[in-house]
Amino acid sequence: MGGRRIRCSVCGGVFEHEAGIPAICPDCVIREEEECRRVREYVRDNRGASAAQAAAATGVERSRIMRYLANGRLESL
Ligand SMILES: [Zn+2]
DSSP states (O other): OOOOEEETTTTOEEEETTTSSOOOOOOOOOHHHHHHHHHHHHHHTTOOOOHHHHHHHHHHHHHHHEEEEEEEOOOOO
C-alpha cells in the first residue's frame, strides 16, 4: 500500500492515507455516505423541509448537512 499516516479531517483519527483521496478515514467515509443517504431519503419524502427539520428527523447535525450541500453530495433540500 505505502500510504502515509495522517489525521482524519473529520474525526481526528490516524489512518493510512493514499495520495489522491480526501483526508477522511474509511470509517468517516462510510458514516458520511450513510448520513447523506438518510438525508436524501428524508428530503425525497418531505419536499420543502428545512435543513433544521432534516437534521432533527435524521439525527444528522445541521452543520454537516450544510457541508454536504456545499460539497454537492446533497443536491438540495
Ligand atoms: Zn475519521
